[in-house]
Amino acid sequence: MWIYQKKLEFPINITNPDLKVARALMAQYGGPDSELAAGMRYLTQRFSMPDDRIRATLNDIGTEEIAHWEMIGTMIHQTMENASLADLEAAGLLGYYTIHGKAVYPADPNGVPFVASYIQATGDPIADIAEDMAAEQKARATYEHIMNQTDSEQYLAPLRFLREREVVHFQRFSECWNILKELYPDGRQNKIFK
Amino acid sequence: MNQCELQKRISEVQFVCIELNLYLDTHPDDQAARNDYYTYSRLLDELITEYETEYGPLLGFGHSPTDVGCWVCSEWPWERK
Numbered sequence: 001m002w003i004y005q006k007k008l009e010f011p012i013n014i015t016n017p018d019l020k021v022a023r024a025l026m027a028q029y030g031g032p033d034s035e036l037a038a039g040m041r042y043l044t045q046r047f048s049m050p051d052d053r054i055r056a057t058l059n060d061i062g063t064e065e066i067a068h069w070e071m072i073g074t075m076i077h078q079t080m081e082n083a084s085l086a087d088l089e090a091a092g093l094l095g096y097y098t099i100h101g102k103a104v105y106p107a108d109p110n111g112v113p114f115v116a117s118y119i120q121a122t123g124d125p126i127a128d129i130a131e132d133m134a135a136e137q138k139a140r141a142t143y144e145h146i147m148n149q150t151d152s153e154q155y156l157a158p159l160r161f162l163r164e165r166e167v168v169h170f171q172r173f174s175e176c177w178n179i180l181k182e183l184y185p186d187g188r189q190n191k192i193f194k
Numbered sequence: 195m196n197q198c199e200l201q202k203r204i205s206e207v208q209f210v211c212i213e214l215n216l217y218l219d220t221h222p223d224d225q226a227a228r229n230d231y232y233t234y235s236r237l238l239d240e241l242i243t244e245y246e247t248e249y250g251p252l253l254g255f256g257h258s259p260t261d262v263g264c265w266v267c268s269e270w271p272w273e274r275k
Binding site: 010057 | 201208270
């Protein structure tokens with residue numbers, strides 16, 4: 001089970017909101033390489049993972065991703081909370097507002113809702129960990145694309161933190177990949193399904 | 195420490211714990227890292243207890259044994275300061 005802690009992993013306080021950044025941040029709230037996708041992917045894959053170390057990694061990184069998802073939701077919420085219709089229109093968010101108001105909804109910057117087909121759980125440890133390594137790099141690239149759209153420290157400080165976490169998670173998944181190579185030196189995994 | 199400073203200190207120590215936890219997931223036999231994890235876990239526990247005694251519960255579902263403050267009325271983390 002999970003226990004909720006009533007604080008963010010990294011502090012956020014947006015007092016100079018920029019709706020264009022909020023729209024870009026939706027990529028990480030409900031897009032294909034979002035924190036939501038990451039958390040669901042790892043917490044789902046862990047059930048069929050055969051090694052203790054990799055199970056632990058999926059469980060704990062998956063848990064951290066949910067805290068990151070909350071950080072992204074917080075930035076979007078604080079940015080949209082007091083926005084005028086004119087501001088929303090200027091950022092191309094009138095369509096979003098029509099359907100969701102100023103709620104935080106898992107859709108990408110183009111309004112495409114989150115779908116489970118963004119993630120995979122094959123039950124094949126090598127395929128799953130390879131996907132997870134790619135997911136961390138895609139999320140890092142997405143963070144850099146978002147950071148290119150702002151000069152505001154109020155956004156950049158938490159975004160630098162989140163980008164760095166993708167780098168660390170990639171490192172941990174790379175170690176999982178090396179563990180799998182030791183477990184299955186010939187690349188065959190069928191012995192784990194006996 | 196005031197509430198804001200104490201929260202920041204908790205976040206810093208918790209971050210050390212998160213990093214060590216993830217590292218230990220793939221290096222469970224690293225004794226130096228295990229010692230660090232133990233030290234920082236104890237420190238985190240002390241800081242959270244100090245916070246909760248002064249300002250109220252940080253954790254739900256029975257994990258914050260304090261009769262100070264109020265789970266429902268304290269500010270949610272997504273609220274602007």
